[in-house]
Amino acid sequence: MKIISVVGARPQFVKLAPLSKEIRKNHDEVIVHTGQHFDDKMSDLFFRELEIPEPDYNLGVHGGSHGAQTGKMLFEIEKILNSIQPDAIIVFGDTNTTLAGSLVAAKLQIKSIHIEAGLRSFNRTMPEEINRIVSDHTSDYLFAPTDTAIKNLENEGLSNKSYLTGDIMVDAFKSNIEKAERSSNILSNLDLTENEYSVITLHRPYNVDEPENLKKLFQQLASINDKLVFPVHPRTKKIINDNDISIPKNIITTDPLGYLDFIVLQKRSNKIITDSGGIQKEAYILEKPCITLRPETEWLETIKEGWNILADYNNDEFANIIENFNPTAKQNHVFGDEVAVKMANIINKIV
Ligand code: UD1
Numbered sequence: 001m002k003i004i005s006v007v008g009a010r011p012q013f014v015k016l017a018p019l020s021k022e023i024r025k026n027h028d029e030v031i032v033h034t035g036q037h038f039d040d041k042m043s044d045l046f047f048r049e050l051e052i053p054e055p056d057y058n059l060g061v062h063g064g065s066h067g068a069q070t071g072k073m074l075f076e077i078e079k080i081l082n083s084i085q086p087d088a089i090i091v092f093g094d095t096n097t098t099l100a101g102s103l104v105a106a107k108l109q110i111k112s113i114h115i116e117a118g119l120r121s122f123n124r125t126m127p128e129e130i131n132r133i134v135s136d137h138t139s140d141y142l143f144a145p146t147d148t149a150i151k152n153l154e155n156e157g158l159s160n161k162s163y164l165t166g167d168i169m170v171d172a173f174k175s176n177i178e179k180a181e182r183s184s185n186i187l188s189n190l191d192l193t194e195n196e197y198s199v200i201t202l203h204r205p206y207n208v209d210e211p212e213n214l215k216k217l218f219q220q221l222a223s224i225n226d227k228l229v230f231p232v233h234p235r236t237k238k239i240i241n242d243n244d245i246s247i248p249k250n251i252i253t254t255d256p257l258g259y260l261d262f263i264v265l266q267k268r269s270n271k272i273i274t275d276s277g278g279i280q281k282e283a284y285i286l287e288k289p290c291i292t293l294r295p296e297t298e299w300l301e302t303i304k305e306g307w308n309i310l311a312d313y314n315n316d317e318f319a320n321i322i323e324n325f326n327p328t329a330k331q332n333h334v335f336g337d338e339v340a341v342k343m344a345n346i347i348n349k350i351v
Pocket residue numbers: 009010011036037038039040042043062063064094095096097127128203233234235
C-alpha cells in the first residue's frame with residue numbers, strides 16, 4: 001500500500017521517526033514536509049539524528065498568517081495526493097500542517113489516520129485546539145495516546161473510529177536515549193554539571209507574542225534560585241529581539257537544540273519549565289518535576305499523578321511554587337509502550 005505521512009513542524013518529526021520505520025516494513029511510504037519549520041536546527045537536524053528518510057516533497061510553506069499558511073498547504077498537498085493517489089494519509093499532532101493534511105484527505109475521500117487524536121485543552125483561543133477538533137472530526141482513524149483522549153473522543157461521538165495506542169513519543173525517546181547519552185556533549189558545551197540547572201522552553205503565542213507578558217515572565221524567572229537553560233524557539237527569539245527584551249542573569253540561552261542534545265539536557269536537569277505539550281510528556285517519562293506555564297493542559301494524567309503542575313507567572317508565589325515542587329509519586333506509565341508496533345498493526349488491518 002502507498003501511505004503518505006505529512007509533517008512540517010519539529011514535534012512531528014519526532015513522532016514520525018519510529019512510525020516510519022514500522023510502516024516501511026510492509027508499505028511504501030511517501031514523506032511530505034510542508035516546510036512549516038525550515039531552519040536546519042528546527043528541521044533537517046531532526047531528520048539526520050532520527051534517521052528519517054529525506055522527504056519526497058518539501059512544499060516550502062512557512063510564515064504568514066494562519067489562514068495563508070494553511071491555505072497554501074492545502075493547495076500544495078492536494079496536488080500531491082491527486083498525482084500519487086495514496087491508499088492512506090497520516091497526520092500528526094495539532095499544527096497547521098495537521099489541519100491541512102487531514103482536510104485535503106477528507107475532501108478527496110482518502111483514508112486518513114490522525115496520530116495523537118483526542119487531546120483537548122477546551123481553550124479555543126489556542127490555534128492548536130481548532131486544528132485538533134477539525135482533524136479528529138475529518139479523519140477516518142483516530143489513534144489516541146491516553147485514556148483521557150479516548151474519553152474526549154467518546155464525548156464527541158467519535159468512539160467508533162478511535163483506538164487507544166499509547167503515545168508514539170515514548171518510542172522515539174526509548175530508541176534514542178542511549179545513543180543520545182553516548183554522543184551528546186551538551187553539558188560540557190554549556191559548561192554545566194548534572195542537577196546544576198533546570199530547563200525552560202517557551203513558544204506558545206499566549207506566553208510570548210505579547211512583549212509585556214514575556215517581560216513579566218522573565219522578571220519572575222529571575223527570582224528563581226536556579227540556573228535555567230533556555231533553548232530559544234525562533235518565534236520567541238524574534239519577539240525578544242524586536243522588543244529589546246533583556247534576559248535575566250540566571251538564564252543561559254542557546255539556539256534550538258537537536259533531539260539528542262535536548263533529551264540529555266532534560267535527563268540531567270533538576271526541573272523542567274515549559275509551555276510545550278511534548279516536553280510535558282518527556283519530563284514525565286524522565287521522572288522530572290514539570291512546571292507548565294499555561295492555564296490548562298491536555299496531559300491531565302501527568303497532573304493527576306503529581307508530576308506536573310500549572311503555574312501562572314502573575315502569581316506572586318510563582319518562584320516559590322517552582323522551587324517547592326518536588327514530586328515523588330509512583331508512576332503508572334500512562335503513555336504506554338511499543339506504540340509504533342501497535343499503530344502499524346492497526347494500519348496493516350485497516351488500510
Ligand atoms: C508550531 C505549531 C505549534 C507547535 C510548534 C512546535 C501551529 C499553529 N503551531 O508553532 O502547535 O507546538 O510549532 O514548535 O501550527 N520560524 C523560523 N524558523 C523555523 C520555524 C519557525 O524562523 O524553522 C518562525 C516562523 O517563520 C514564524 C514563527 O517562527 O515567524 C512561528 O512559526 P510557526 O510555524 O507559525 O508556529 P510555531 O510557533 O513554531
